[in-house]
């Protein structure tokens with residue numbers, strides 16, 4: 001059983017690789033971005049609360065996001081391990097996650113960091129905007145904002161997990177299979 005995070009900037013391939021890891025390891029992949037998008041599409045209360053932030057590329061307020069993740073982690077399918085994609089994204093969320101996991105009496109095994117350079121990220125996001133029609137990928141200001149928040153809030157947060165000795169870093173550049181192979185190698189005990 002594995003309890004892990006996947007972290008990396010927008011466009012680094014977290015979503016794609018999460019699906020593969022989830023199949024390979026038999027653990028549920030939980031993406032906060034996906035949960036927000038589904039709720040926005042279905043116009044739920046959570047979706048209405050999140051929409052403005054997601055469209056602008058800003059973080060949804062921590063209180064909303066933390067509550068949503070805490071609820072999701074108590075579902076039956078997360079009892080045998082999980083992969084969190086897109087959470088935590090700042091230090092406040094790290095503390096909230098620490099508390100949630102201690103209430104559940106479990107701990108994290110590994111934090112997988114996917115890296116990619118800025119130019120590659122922007123190219124990938126533009127391509128994804130054409131294929132998937134995600135509005136936050138089509139909007140250059142929103143892309144810039146997401147990459148900015150990653151640099152200012154998420155990267156420093158990763159350093160905290162690094163200090164705990166949990167981070168394994170993998171180059172996200174290359175074909176999906178290639179990156180997947182690198183990840184599986186990096187996850188070996």
Ligand code: ADP
Pocket residue numbers: 009010011032033034036053054055057058059060061062065085086087088089093136146
């Ligand atoms: P990406 O990694 O490409 O930026 P995601 O699908 O992970 O995209 O997230 C899309 C949007 O959902 C974010 O820009 C943000 O508005 C919101 N979001 C996702 N995860 C979080 C989080 N942990 N905290 C706050 N907002 C979040």
